[in-house]
Amino acid sequence: MKKYGIVLLVLLLLVVVACTLPSKIFTPQASLLGLKDYVLVAPPGSSPTPTPFQPIPPTPTYLPTSLAPEATATAQPPTPIQDIEYTSDLGRNWEDYPGPSVWPDIDVPAPLGILSHPEGQVNILLLGSDQRPDDGGFRTDTIQLLTINPQEGTVKITAFPRDLYVYIPGYTVQRINIAMGWGGFEALADTMEYNFGVKPEYYVLINFWSFVEVIDSIGGVTVQIGRDLCDQRDAFGWYCVSQGTMWMSGESALWYVRSRYTTSDLDRGRRQQEVLEAVFDQLVNLNGLQRAPELYEIYKQNVTTNLNFDFLASFLPIATHLAESREIVGHSIGEEQVYNWTTSNGAMVLVPMREPVLEMMRHVISEP
Known part of the structure; x- marks a missing residue:
């Protein structure tokens, strides 16, 4: 135990x-x-550093010598x-x-x-x-x-x-x-x-592939879907699930929690909580x-x-x-x-x- x-x-x-x-x-x-x-x-006219897929090597440091320490936040x-x-x-x-x-x-x-x-x-x-x-x-x-x-x-x-x-x-x-x-x-x-x-x-x-393996290792999960969802899915094209109870494999669960093209990030958060609850339910049943x-x-x-x-x-x-x-x-x-x-x-x-x-x-x- x-x-x-x-x-x-x-x-x-x-x-x-x-x-x-x-x-x-x-x-x-x-x-x-x-x-x-x-x-x-930032000095006027300064150009932003690009966001790289991999971090760029640091360049030499140039700092002003007159920087005075600032007080930290005063909230109680x-x-x-x-x-x-x-x-x-x-x-x-x-x-x-x-x-x-x-x-x-x-x-x-x-x-x-x-x-x-x-x-x-x-x-x-x-x-x-x-x-x-x-x-x-x-x-x-x-x-x-x-x-x-x-x-x-x-x-x-x-x-x-x-x-x-x-x-x-x-x-x-x-x-x-x-x-x-x-x-x-x-x-x-x-x-x-x-x-x-x-x-x-x-x-x-x-x-992300670890997530799939974890879900599959416990036999998949039964998710209580809060609302209908249609979105693109690799190897499926346009894929839809309906409100209600649905069993999901690891791949399906990963698609469900990460789909974002037709919905908002807030809706994605709701779906993630549904899958998290389903995982706990499955663990209790094991x-x-x-x-x-x-x-x-x-x-x-x-x-x-x-x-x-x-x-x-x-x-x-x-x-x-x-x-x-x-x-x-x-x-x-x-x-x-x-x-x-x-x-x-x-x-x-x-x-x-x-x-x-x-x-x-x-x-x-x-x-x-």
Whole structure:
């Protein structure tokens, strides 16, 4: 039973990162940030760096010598719940991070600092790679933060759109999905700390074919489809599913959670939640003791991570609770936290707005 509970948690990671949660695009609006929120201002007429499929090598660093450290955000943490111990906000300045090696085409905001959070909190980045078989480079087109508070038994998942245009310490301002390909997990963790106030300690990285294998290994899933869907599907052309109950193989489930040409990202998020629920239902119906070794082998063969079995075992009570209750709080960086911005080469990106991001991250990180 011990290993079964761990597999439930592992499969949660696998299923979640194989999907891309909503990041709705909307009409551009003015930034809510003032000049005081920036530590590096793009010079007039500067040209944006292109978004590469694979990160370009850094160029020499040229930084002004008159940069003064900026104060970190002043928003107050929520009132602590009784008997829960919190860390204090940990301020950060521009000088705490490496400067850009490629001059950015947009102003660089001051670092957010590490936000107050319950003692013992664990943050794990769940990453989905766009890598194809035999490809060398990759981008993390799915980025989700799994926040676990063991003492309170709470679990939160926060989605970060791949097109977030953020400062990658030591590189430049670019889409967040290239940070790990440029500098490894440490670069992505630093990027999360600088822009969102949390530095994840662990990561789980998978590819999309792993999702298919996981679904097929448990015999497929029976999905409660909330509304009709028609979209393009490889080898099928125009493919439709109708509202109601439908069994899906791994390939069908992957198509269902990723289809986006005829619907919105918000609708895609709804479909992903339907498949996630179907996976849990199927796991509950399985003989976990017999299937757990097989499922764990799939995890080991398809996942790149700095987590180990002993670490996962320590979260057995939470995994068991999730299997029974499905009580996971979901958040997403969305239209209330970003504004659209178009680079001179025509690329559409999402620029975070400091105060709305800070408010949302307080809910994610600073509350149990």
